[in-house]
Amino acid sequence: xxxxxxxxxxxxxxxxxxxxxxxxxxxxxxxxxxxxxxxxxxxxxxxxxxxxxxxxxxxxxxxxxxxxxxxxxxxxxxxxxxxxxxxxxxxxxxxxxxxxxxxxxxxxxxxxxxxxxxxxxxxxxxxxxxxxxxxxxxxxxxxxxxxxxxxxxxxxxxxxxxxxxxxxxxxxxxxxxxxxxxxxxxxxxxxxxxxxxxxxxxxxxxxxxxxxxxxxxxxxxxxxxxxxxxxxxxxxxxxxxxxxxxxxxxxxxxxxxx
Amino acid sequence: xxxxxxxxxxxxxxxxxxxxxxxxxxxxxxxxxxxxxxxxxxxxxxxxxxxxxxxxxxxxxxxxxxxxxxxxxxxxxxxxxxxxxxxxxxxxxxxxxxxxxxxxxxxxxxxxxxxxxxxxxxxxxxxxxxxxxxxxxxxxxxxxxxxxxxxxxxxxxxxxxxxxxxxxxxxxxxxxxxxxxxxxxxxxxxxxxxxxxxxxxxxxxxxxxxxxxxxxxxxxxxxxxxxxxxxxxxxxxxxxxxxxx
Numbered sequence: 489x490x491x492x493x494x495x496x497x498x499x500x501x502x503x504x505x506x507x508x509x510x511x512x513x514x515x516x517x518x519x520x521x522x523x524x525x526x527x528x529x530x531x532x533x534x535x536x537x538x539x540x541x542x543x544x545x546x547x548x549x550x551x552x553x554x555x556x557x558x559x560x561x562x563x564x565x566x567x568x569x570x571x572x573x574x575x576x577x578x579x580x581x582x583x584x585x586x587x588x589x590x591x592x593x594x595x596x597x598x599x600x601x602x603x604x605x606x607x608x609x610x611x612x613x614x615x616x617x618x619x620x621x622x623x624x625x626x627x628x629x630x631x632x633x634x635x636x637x638x639x640x641x642x643x644x645x646x647x648x649x650x651x652x653x654x655x656x657x658x659x660x661x662x663x664x665x666x667x668x669x670x671x672x673x674x675x676x677x678x679x680x681x682x683x684x685x686x687x688x689x690x691x692x693x694x695x696x697x698x699x700x701x702x703x704x705x706x707x708x709x710x711x712x713x714x715x716x717x718x719x720x721x722x723x724x725x726x727x728x729x730x731x732x733x734x735x736x737x738x739x740x741x742x743x744x745x746x
Numbered sequence: 747x748x749x750x751x752x753x754x755x756x757x758x759x760x761x762x763x764x765x766x767x768x769x770x771x772x773x774x775x776x777x778x779x780x781x782x783x784x785x786x787x788x789x790x791x792x793x794x795x796x797x798x799x800x801x802x803x804x805x806x807x808x809x810x811x812x813x814x815x816x817x818x819x820x821x822x823x824x825x826x827x828x829x830x831x832x833x834x835x836x837x838x839x840x841x842x843x844x845x846x847x848x849x850x851x852x853x854x855x856x857x858x859x860x861x862x863x864x865x866x867x868x869x870x871x872x873x874x875x876x877x878x879x880x881x882x883x884x885x886x887x888x889x890x891x892x893x894x895x896x897x898x899x900x901x902x903x904x905x906x907x908x909x910x911x912x913x914x915x916x917x918x919x920x921x922x923x924x925x926x927x928x929x930x931x932x933x934x935x936x937x938x939x940x941x942x943x944x945x946x947x948x949x950x951x952x953x954x955x956x957x958x959x960x961x962x963x964x965x966x967x968x969x970x971x972x973x974x975x976x977x978x979x980x981x982x983x984x985x986x987x988x989x990x991x
Contacts, residue, residue, distance in 0.1 A: 523815040539842070539861070545815040552815075558836070558844045559809045559822055561946075578874045699817060707816040709945055 504621040507628045511648050512616060516607040521547035522677045523703035528555075531692045542695075544602075545708040549609065551602055552710050566710040567602070570595035572723060573711060574732060582714065583731045585723025589636065589658075597634065597657070604653055604667045605680045611635060616642070627651065650681070663688060675700035786894040786909050793929075793936065798884035802962060803828045805955040814946040826952075827965040830884040834877060835966050848873045849966045850881050857979060858968050865970060868979035899926055901938050902951075906931075908938065930955070 523545040530538045540562070544553045555563035557578075564575040572595065575582040587595040600612050607613060611634060619632030619642075630642040638657040645651050653667040670683035677700045686693040714720060721728035797803055805826050812819045824838040833849040842861040847854070848870070855873035857866040870878065880887070897910040908928030923943040930937035935957070939950045 523813075523817055525813070525817060525820075539859070541820075543813055543815060543817070554814060556811075558838055558846065559811065559824070559948075561811075580875055701817060703815050703817075707814070709814065712945060713943070 504628060507648055508621055511644060512613065516613045516616060518608055521545065521703045521705040521708060523701055524697055525699040527696045529694045532690065545703050546603055547705050547708055549596065549599055550710060551599055552708050564712050567595055567599050568710055574735060575712060580718045582718055583721040583723055583728040585728060601665060604684060677701050786896050790894040790909050790911065794888050798830055798888055800830060800957045801960050802958040804958065805952040808951040810949040812946045829961045829966065831881065832961060832963065833966045834881055845968060847966050847968055848877050848881060855979065856968060858970065863973060864975050864977055865968065866979035867976055872979060897926060901928065906938065
């Protein structure tokens with residue numbers, strides 16, 4: 489989130505430091521809790537295409553997501569720092585626990601990648617402040633590292649709007665994730681891209697944002713009621729870890745399935 | 747038993763079917779009068795029996811789901827066919843909506859997405875547990891213990907008489923979901939159901955609900971265009987949100 493209204497039509501910046509300052513002011517400013525509604529579609533290499541609707545709400549490092557299949561609330565997920573909770577309601581199964589970077593699942597990186605237009609997250613903003621910046625294709629290119637999380641390249645249009653992001657997770661087998669940003673649209677909570685596309689290992693996930701608005705933080709529930717008959721797994725046990733990797737399309741080596 | 751009475755907001759299709767069952771009386775005026783004067787529990791029991799012991803129930807449905815985060819709700823329309831003991835089908839009327847069939851006899855769980863020209867196929871065992879239970883054991887719903895109380899609510903601009911249902915066995919980890927059901931005043935058949943919890947709520951309206959004397963098993967048959975592909979049902983196709991968010 490991001491943009492205070494009116495900050496969108498940015499003039500071309502004449503130097504890298506000015507472009508950085510302007511970008512941080514427009515796209516990485518502090519903001520309150522926000523919620524959204526979107527259509528999501530997934531194409532996986534050699535497989536079909538799936539689609540669903542999602543609602544989400546985010547407040548700083550925390551995020552809650554609900555997925556709907558047709559009229560049914562099918563999936564709940566939340567991230568609070570490194571604490572992950574996933575409930576697959578269709579199958580009365582869930583998993584919760586702490587994500588560990590050394591196992592290829594970095595909670596804070598996942599938090600940013602979930603809403604990659606939100607450059608105001610402290611860790612992300614800090615990385616942008618220290619990134620190298622150079623002219624590229626009429627716009628600008630940031631390159632740097634997000635702590636130990638990985639290396640990134642962020643490209644801006646000549647107007648200073650985000651166009652693409654490439655992030656390679658740390659480690660020898662670090663997975664590369666690419667993000668493309670669509671043209672910006674006005675929403676109640678400000679201007680953000682109308683669509684976001686993630687690509688990794690042959691999979692393409694497209695989020696088309698329909699609504700984006702401020703939300704009362706007290707309305708965000710990160711821990712939905714869990715019914716006694718549901719099978720809840722711990723993330724640090726093999727079945728729990730396997731379920732999360734399966735949902736994320738990540739294999740045991742930390743990379744997405746081909 | 748606990749599962750049978752678990753009126754969860756998450757299982758919308760099950761709620762739909764429960765709503766049919768949880769409604770009042772028959773279409774005869776005398777029956778309606780009798781139901782109106784019956785004890786709430788008795789009236790609800792009778793409604794449940796009427797639907798869950800039917801050969802088949804058909805209805806158009808309008809489903810309105812609230813936004814748990816406080817945004818505007820979302821409304822969708824579709825049709826439902828419920829054949830107790832045999833199967834269940836929900837077909838969305840929305841653009842890009844799905845046609846979902848669970849057929850116990852054919853041992854199949856099918857999800858047809860016209861927008862993708864794909865029908866996803868899985869075994870019966872892969873259908874959501876609540877849906878299978880509803881089909882396999884409708885009698886367990888009837889045997890379940892819950893409390894019903896009369897309650898008026900404002901629905902569609904009019905105050906309606908209905909019943910609020912709660913689980914009878916408190917002290918367990920009761921989901922904080924309240925279910926309210928009201929009959930169509932013209933037919934006595936189920937018309938409105940609302941299920942609300944602390945997180946969100948869902949309203950279902952059954953329009954043109956019909957109880958058939960004999961099941962039409964063809965209602966569970968998907969009529970597909972020739973160029974539709976069949977693919978195995980991978981739950982990730984149903985849950986893509988897990989991959990990106």
